[in-house]
Amino acid sequence: MLGIEAIDLARVQFAFTISFHIIFPAITIGLASYLAVLEGLWLKTQRDTYRHLYHFWSKIFAVNFAMGVVSGIVMAYQFGTHWSGFSAFAGSVTGPLLTYEVLTAFFLEAGFLGVMLFGWERVGRGLHFFATCMVALGTLVSMFWILSSNSWMQTPQGHEIIDGVVIPVDWMKIVFNPSFPYRLAHMALAAFLSTALFVAASAAWLLLRGKQSPEVRTMLSMALIMLAITAPLQAVVGDFHGLNTLEHQPAKIAAIEGHWDNSSGEPTPLILFGWPDMAGEETRFKVEIPVLGSLLLKHSLTEQIPALKEFAPEDRPNSTIVFWSFRLMVGLGMLMILLAIVGNTLRIKGRLYESRRFLLFTLGMGPAGLVALLAGWFTTEVGRQPWVVYGLLRTADAASAHSAVHLSISLSVFVVVYLAVFGTGVIYMMRLVNKGPSDPSSPALGGPGHQRTPARPLSAANESLTTH
Numbered sequence: 001m002l003g004i005e006a007i008d009l010a011r012v013q014f015a016f017t018i019s020f021h022i023i024f025p026a027i028t029i030g031l032a033s034y035l036a037v038l039e040g041l042w043l044k045t046q047r048d049t050y051r052h053l054y055h056f057w058s059k060i061f062a063v064n065f066a067m068g069v070v071s072g073i074v075m076a077y078q079f080g081t082h083w084s085g086f087s088a089f090a091g092s093v094t095g096p097l098l099t100y101e102v103l104t105a106f107f108l109e110a111g112f113l114g115v116m117l118f119g120w121e122r123v124g125r126g127l128h129f130f131a132t133c134m135v136a137l138g139t140l141v142s143m144f145w146i147l148s149s150n151s152w153m154q155t156p157q158g159h160e161i162i163d164g165v166v167i168p169v170d171w172m173k174i175v176f177n178p179s180f181p182y183r184l185a186h187m188a189l190a191a192f193l194s195t196a197l198f199v200a201a202s203a204a205w206l207l208l209r210g211k212q213s214p215e216v217r218t219m220l221s222m223a224l225i226m227l228a229i230t231a232p233l234q235a236v237v238g239d240f241h242g243l244n245t246l247e248h249q250p251a252k253i254a255a256i257e258g259h260w261d262n263s264s265g266e267p268t269p270l271i272l273f274g275w276p277d278m279a280g281e282e283t284r285f286k287v288e289i290p291v292l293g294s295l296l297l298k299h300s301l302t303e304q305i306p307a308l309k310e311f312a313p314e315d316r317p318n319s320t321i322v323f324w325s326f327r328l329m330v331g332l333g334m335l336m337i338l339l340a341i342v343g344n345t346l347r348i349k350g351r352l353y354e355s356r357r358f359l360l361f362t363l364g365m366g367p368a369g370l371v372a373l374l375a376g377w378f379t380t381e382v383g384r385q386p387w388v389v390y391g392l393l394r395t396a397d398a399a400s401a402h403s404a405v406h407l408s409i410s411l412s413v414f415v416v417v418y419l420a421v422f423g424t425g426v427i428y429m430m431r432l433v434n435k436g437p438s439d440p441s442s443p444a445l446g447g448p449g450h451q452r453t454p455a456r457p458l459s460a461a462n463e464s465l466t467t468h
Contacts, residue, residue, distance in 0.1 A: 009407035010082045010399050013414060015381075017075055020418050022377060023370045024068030029143055029188070030195020031061040032136035035116075037222075039129050049214045055120075056215070056437035057199075060429050062117055067425045071418075082407075086388050086398035090166045093159060093174055097149040105142030109135055140188070147187055151180040153389050154380070155248045161392070178248055182241040183380075189234040190376065193336060194369030196226040200339075201366025202433045204359040215437040217353055220362070224347065227340035234333060239296075246297055249390060250306040252383035255319040256326045257293055258283040262307040267300070268293035273327075276319035281309060283319075314386065322383045329375040332368045339365055 035054055042050035076098070079087050087094075115123060115131035123131075158173030159166045168174055200223035206216045246253045254260075258276040259268055260283065270293040274286030297305050308316050339362065346352040384390055388398040 004404065004408075006402055006404040006407050007396055007399050009404055009411055010402065011395070013407065013411045014075075014078055014082060015378075016411070016414060016418070017071065017078065018377070019374055020422055021068065021071035021075055022373065023194075024064050024071060025139070025143070026191040026194045026370065026373055027064050027198060028061065028068050029139040029191040030198075031057055031064065032132075032139045033192070034195060034199065034222075035061060036129075036132045036136040039132050043125060043129060049218050052215050052437045053218060056432075058117060060432050063425055063429050063432070065113070067422055071422065082400050082402070083388070083398050084400040086393065088165070089393050089398070090153070090389055093152060093166055093168055094149050096168075097145055097152070097175070101142050101145035105138045105145065108141060109138035112138070143187060143191070144184065147184045148175045148177070148180055151183050152177045154183070154384060155179040156389055156392055166389075166392075179241075179244055182237065182244045185237045186234070186241050186376070189230050189237060190369065190373045192226060192230050193234060194373055196223045196230065197336070197339075197365055197367075197369040199223040200227070200343075201363050204362035204366075205433070206436045207353055208356070208359050208363065211436050212353065213437070219437075220343075220353065221347070224340060224343040224352075227336060228344055231333065231336040231340050235337070238330075238333070242297060246305065249384070251308070251311045251315060252317055252322070253297065254306050254308045254311070255317040255322050255383055256379065257297075257305065258286070258319055258323045259293065259305060260308045262304045262310070266304075267291045267295075267302055268297070268305045270296060271323075274323070276323050278316070278318065278320060283323075317383045317385050322379045325375040325378040325382070329372045329379065332372040332375070335365060335368060336372075 035057055038050045038054040038057070041047070042054065079094075112131040112134040115128065116135050119128050119131065152174055155178040156166075157177050158168065158170035160169050161167070199219050203216050203220035203223065206213075207220065242253070255276075257268070258271045258274055260281055262268075267290070269288040269290045271283060271286045271288045274283040274288075276283045291301055293305060294300050294303055308319060342358060343352065343362070346355055346358055352358075386394050386396070388395050
């Protein structure tokens with residue numbers, strides 16, 4: 001396929017499926033916690049605004065949850081079909097970790113999801129709130145195990161290699177590997193940020209269309225409070241995460257910084273912009289600030305960070321990709337902080353809901369959390385290359401023996417099916433958002449008619465796709 005090797009197509013296909021998948025769990029994690037907060041506030045204050053918002057966002061949560069489950073199942077199969085070398089080498093670690101996710105998170109969510117979505121008038125208030133909290137907890141537990149597995153691939157420990165296969169020897173070290181705490185916190189905050197921006201943009205859209213209801217105003221207000229807390233905190237966690245990466249994956253940091261050479265003996269500058277040239281072993285057209293790279297990454301005015309030329313060419317990540325994906329993530333993060341500052345300043349001045357320019361800014365920032373999340377994952381995963389398990393198993397040795405023709409066909413099928421299925425789901429969610437929250441005098445007990453027993457989460461979102 002256009003001269004692309006099979007290994008590249010396998011990587012592209014997995015990157016495509018995981019990029020589609022990750023956006024749904026991120027919103028699921030954030031919305032589940034948001035729903036728990038909304039129901040808790042309703043129980044405490046008895047304000048109908050919180051109840052209306054709960055029913056509105058529970059429908060969007062149901063659609064999002066269903067798409068996340070479906071897209072996640074596909075990825076699990078790809079470990080065996082496309083990455084059999086990885087499964088054979090490290091399956092004794094990653095297999096149990098993913099099993100723990102199913103035994104804890106999936107069972108927790110499955111046990112309480114039906115009560116949460118369809119039990120509003122069938123169980124007591126306390127039990128329903130408990131079910132909502134358990135679903136929220138389940139999403140966080142799921143994230144815990146997934147991040148533990150992926151972090152072990154970044155910073156493996158607690159194992160031995162016998163006859164070319166990883167053998168677990170210390171599960172505490174495997175689960176709580178060196179990069180895990182930082183990556184878990186970073187991902188959790190990214191999920192909350194993505195959801196807060198989604199909620200804020202939804203409110204901004206409705207306000208711009210003249211829907212000045214208490215529910216819409218509350219949506220925007222709560223989202224901005226969450227942004228004000230999580231956006232600055234994410235910057236702090238990101239700094240700690242970067243220091244941890246420098247310690248355990250120095251080549252990744254060198255690639256992110258586009259830093260090639262330490263021969264001058266000078267402290268490392270921070271390159272703001274440029275174009276890393278992998279073949280020429282230099283960053284072209286660079287705009288840099290002297291010493292700032294050493295200050296940020298070494299917290300020193302004299303120490304240098306590792307340079308790409310200190311690593312063999314075959315061990316270098318693709319600096320061109322991670323250099324820009326990292327800057328996209330950081331740039332969007334700075335805009336999130338700006339959005340929180342401007343929004344809460346307008347709140348103090350009493351102009352939060354009337355400033356059209358701010359509402360347009362908020363609407364435009366709606367996808368920013370998910371784009372930054374994807375950019376961060378690209379930085380993490382491409383920066384780990386050429387390793388699947390860092391320092392232990394190369395990507396080339398992890399792939400299954402498929403031809404480029406077979407992989408190009410399967411990739412094409414995935415693109416068409418994903419765009420059709422998940423595109424439809426996203427359009428449906430956007431139409432739900434477009435309708436806005438209303439007063440559900442009789443919350444749904446099932447699908448259309450509300451008398452039958454619901455069979456799937458999507459039954460909670462019973463609106464027609466047709467517009468009125």
